[in-house]
Amino acid sequence: VNDGDFSSCSQELAFFGTVTAAVSHELANILLIVDQVGGLLGDLAGSVASGQNVSSERLNVLHDRITRQTQRGIEQIKALNRFAHSIDEPDQPVGVNSQVETVLILTRRLLAHAQVELSVRWLEEEISLKGSPFLVMNIFFITLNEALRTAGKGDLIEVELIENHPFVTIVVDGPAGTSPVSGEAMQDRVHILAEELGGGVKIRTEGERRRIHLQFPRETELTTL
Amino acid sequence: MKSMRVLLVDDEEELVLTLAERLNSRGIDARAATSGTDALASLRENRFDILVVDLKMPGVSGSEIIKIVEREFPQVRILLVTGHGGSELEEPTEQRSEVLLKPFKIEDLIAKMREMLNLPEGCVM
Numbered sequence: 622v623n624d625g626d627f628s629s630c631s632q633e634l635a636f637f638g639t640v641t642a643a644v645s646h647e648l649a650n651i652l653l654i655v656d657q658v659g660g661l662l663g664d665l666a667g668s669v670a671s672g673q674n675v676s677s678e679r680l681n682v683l684h685d686r687i688t689r690q691t692q693r694g695i696e697q698i699k700a701l702n703r704f705a706h707s708i709d710e711p712d713q714p715v716g717v718n719s720q721v722e723t724v725l726i727l728t729r730r731l732l733a734h735a736q737v738e739l740s741v742r743w744l745e746e747e748i749s750l751k752g753s754p755f756l757v758m759n760i761f762f763i764t765l766n767e768a769l770r771t772a773g774k775g776d777l778i779e780v781e782l783i784e785n786h787p788f789v790t791i792v793v794d795g796p797a798g799t800s801p802v803s804g805e806a807m808q809d810r811v812h813i814l815a816e817e818l819g820g821g822v823k824i825r826t827e828g829e830r831r832r833i834h835l836q837f838p839r840e841t842e843l844t845t846l
Numbered sequence: 847m848k849s850m851r852v853l854l855v856d857d858e859e860e861l862v863l864t865l866a867e868r869l870n871s872r873g874i875d876a877r878a879a880t881s882g883t884d885a886l887a888s889l890r891e892n893r894f895d896i897l898v899v900d901l902k903m904p905g906v907s908g909s910e911i912i913k914i915v916e917r918e919f920p921q922v923r924i925l926l927v928t929g930h931g932g933s934e935l936e937e938p939t940e941q942r943s944e945v946l947l948k949p950f951k952i953e954d955l956i957a958k959m960r961e962m963l964n965l966p967e968g969c970v971m
Contacts, residue, residue: 645929646902646929649929649948649949650858650861650929650948652949653858653861653929653948653949653950654858654860654861654864656949656951657861657864657865657868657952658860658864660864660868660951660952661864661867661868664868664871668871686860686864689860690860733857733904734902734903734904735904736904736905774905
C-alpha cells in the first residue's frame with residue numbers, strides 16, 4: 622500500500638466512521654426514549670391496577686411519542702442500509718436525489734449540532750448518474766462537512782440539485798469562512814473523487830458566500846437502454 | 847421533608863419529558879430543559895440538588911454547562927449522561943463528573959443520584 626492509497630483509504634474510513642458514529646448515537650437515543658416511554662406506560666398500568674384513572678389523552682401522547690421515535694429509527698435504518706449497500710457495485714445507476722437525501726439523513730445529528738439552517742432544492746424527477754453511489758455520497762459529504770466547518774450558529778447552507786444536460790450538478794452554498802487550509806485539502810480530495818466519476822468541481826467565492834459546484838455526467842439514455 | 851430536586855438536560859425533548867414524568871411519579875422533583883441556555887435559566891430561578899446533563903448538545907454544550915455550574919452553583923452535583931462509553935470525556939471537569947452511560951434504566955438513574963447525594967437505598971427525599 623503506497624502513501625496515496627493509504628491516505629485515500631483513511632479518508633473513506635473517516636467518512637464511514639463519522640456516519641456510523643452519528644447513526645449509532647441516533648439509534649441509542651431512539652431506543653432509550655422508546656424504552657423510557659414503555660417504562661412510563663408500565664408505570665401507568667400499575668396506577669390503573671391500583672385504582673387510579675389514566676386518561677386516554679395521556680395514553681395517546683405516549684403512543685405518539687413511540688410512533689415518532691419508531692419512524693425516526695426506521696428512517697435511520699433505511700438510510701444506513703442504502704449506505705451499506707453503496708459499495709456493492711462500483712458501477713451502477715446512482716439516483717442523485719436519493720444519495721443526497723441519504724447523506725442528509727445520516728448526518729442529521731451533525732447538522733443539528735452545528736445549528737445551521739439547511740435548505741434543499743431537489744430535482745423534480747430523479748436522475749441517475751453512472752458510477753459508485755459510495756463515491757457520490759462521499760463527495761457530497763466532504764463538501765457538506767466543509768460548509769459546516771465554515772458555518773456558524775444560524776447560518777444558512779443551501780443545497781441545490783440542478784439538471785444541466787448532459788450533467789447533474791450538486792451545489793453546496795455556504796459561508797466562505799476565514800481559514801482556507803482545510804478548504805484546500807477538501808478541494809484536492811473532491812477533485813480527485815469527482816474525476817473518478819468523470820465529473821468535476823468548481824468553487825466560487827462571492828463576498829461572504831462560497832458555492833461549491835459538483836458536476837457529474839448523467840447516465841446516458843443509451844446506457845439506460 | 848423535601849424531595850430530591852433534579853434538572854434533566856438533553857436536546858432530546860421526548861426523553862427528558864418522559865424521564866421527568868417517571869421521576870415525578872416516584873416522588874422526585876424533576877424538571878426538564880432541552881438546551882444549555884434553558885438549563886442555565888432554570889438553574890438561576892430554582893434550586894436543584896443534581897443536574898443530569900447530556901454531554902453532547904447543540905449550542906451550550908454539556909461541557910460548558912459543567913464549567914458554569916461548578917463556578918456559579920457549586921452545591922449542585924453533576925451527573926453526565928453519554929452514549930459514547932466515556933471515551934469522549936476530555937476536559938478535566940468532565941473526567942471529575944459522575945457518568946451514566948446511555949441507554950440506562952430509570953432505576954439505574956435513581957440509584958446513581960441517590961449514591962451521589964449519600965441517600966440510603968429506597969430513599970429519594
